[in-house]
Amino acid sequence: MTEQVPNTPAQIRAANAQNSGKRDRDLAESIGLTEGQLVAAFAGNDVTRLTAKLDDIFPMLNGLGEVMALTRNISCVIEKVGQYDNYHSGAHASMVLTDEIDLRMFPSHWVHAFAIERKTDSGVKRSLQVFDAAGDAVHKIFLREGSDLDHWDQLVSALASEDQSQTLDVEPRKPTETPKANPEKADILRAEWAKMTDTHQFMRLTSKLKMNRLGAYRIAGEPLARELTPSAISPMFDQVRDKEIEVMIFVGNRGCIEIHGGRIGTIKQMGPWFNVLDPRFNLHLRTDHIAEVWAVTKPTQRGPAVSVEAFDAEGGLIFQIFGRRAGESDHRPIWNELVAALEPQPEAALT
Structure with missing residues (x-):
């Protein structure tokens, strides 16, 4: 008998409660969802849906102070500690250029964004997480002990979306382009x-x-x-x-x-x-x-x-x-x- 995929926000939250030790990405995969769908199910609880527009998000990040920037693909994860600054906007490609946080962003893939405030045994963990149209993670920003929490509150308030629904419509993942030679x-x-x-x-x-x-x-x-x-x-x-x-x-x-x-x-x-x-x-x-x-x-x-x-x-x-x-x-x-x-x-x- 195959396990039924949770298909309502309440069912997703229940599955999360039963697997509290798993990382979001691993849990989502194990229950047949994308990570973005899992996160969205908590909107109105410890999650706030935000605008995913780079030109709205990045001018506000510097005020957070020191944070950790994370980018990943299925096989590799990179994490850098620093402060966001020196943002360069572009219609097709944008950049952040500092000695520690150095990013190239492609705005068409920044589709869903969330502010997460998760209670843990060691305190509240705050992060801003962005997902693509398929619900897969594009970039994440994690606050650290010295980050400015007042500015965080201002950021969440300023970037909050009118849409705070707990469901996320996702598109099929685009397959990896196979090697192409001539x-x-x-x-x-x-x-x-x-x-x-x-x-x-x-x-x-x-x-x-x-x-x-x-x-x-x-x-x-x-x-x-x-x-x-x-x-x-x-x-x-x-x-x-x-x-x-x-x-x-x-x-x-x-x-x-x-x-x-x-x-x-x-x-x-x-x-x-x-x-x-x-x-x-x-x-x-x-x-x-x-x-x-x-x-x-x-x-x-x-x-x-x-x-x-x-x-x-x-x-x-x-x-x-x-x-x-x-x-x-x-x-x-x-x-x-x-x-x-x-x-x-x-x-x-x-x-």
């Missing part, structure tokens, strides 16, 4: 790739050739793209830590990309989760989800940009990591040497 245009790809002067030109190039990122990597060949063994990821992070290399780590989804710039410190493996657990930066990575890893070189005016990029079995991008140039310090040469020495995928080594 072998007949491989020579054109390599020639145009070699002429690039900025990494942002890459997506325009692949689009013009009717390819996507992973499809292009598969046919480009060295020295532009070299396939690595997925087992190279853990020792790569170990070396970044041990050599004190400053890097840039990009983790995101369709609606938001969050970036860590700097060193990494404490590394811990916990079951399938590979974790970086630093005071103001956490990374949680499901290494068992990694199906392909590529070392990629893109020409720029400031020298080659070398990245390591991990993909899941469906071809979805899990994360990217680059060497970082910060002020007068350039950590890219030692990073480039590290990447060049990473273990290739055995099949690739035989071809």
Whole structure:
């Protein structure tokens, strides 16, 4: 007998009460809902529905003081502590640019937003959470001990939506785009790739050739793209830590990309989760989800940009990591040497 999916807000809240130890995302998945639907069921209790417009939300975030910013996809979570500031609005893409919180946001995917005030054994936990049209998390902001609670109250009041219903209409999830290559245009790809002067030109190039990122990597060949063994990821992070290399780590989804710039410190493996657990930066990575890893070189005016990029079995991008140039310090040469020495995928080594 299959378990019936809760289909009323009261049933959803009852299911939550019976599984209070589970994270929202895990509970929602286990009962056949999206996380956004689970959160919406508590509207009018400890949840307030908000406008999801970036231009309304982001000018108010600075007043919260120090918070934690979280962005995730199904395989990786990035968390950064800092203060929101330096917001740049855009119709198709917006940005937050600070030393600690560095975001690229795509407004069309910011569809549902909620302010959550949840009572726990350690006190009330407050967060602002945004979901896409399917009800999947795009970005979350968690208040910390020193955050300004008066400003939080002002923010919730100012951004509260007229719609405080406890149900959420969601659209079907859009499937991950499978790797798309055009072998007949491989020579054109390599020639145009070699002429690039900025990494942002890459997506325009692949689009013009009717390819996507992973499809292009598969046919480009060295020295532009070299396939690595997925087992190279853990020792790569170990070396970044041990050599004190400053890097840039990009983790995101369709609606938001969050970036860590700097060193990494404490590394811990916990079951399938590979974790970086630093005071103001956490990374949680499901290494068992990694199906392909590529070392990629893109020409720029400031020298080659070398990245390591991990993909899941469906071809979805899990994360990217680059060497970082910060002020007068350039950590890219030692990073480039590290990447060049990473273990290739055995099949690739035989071809």
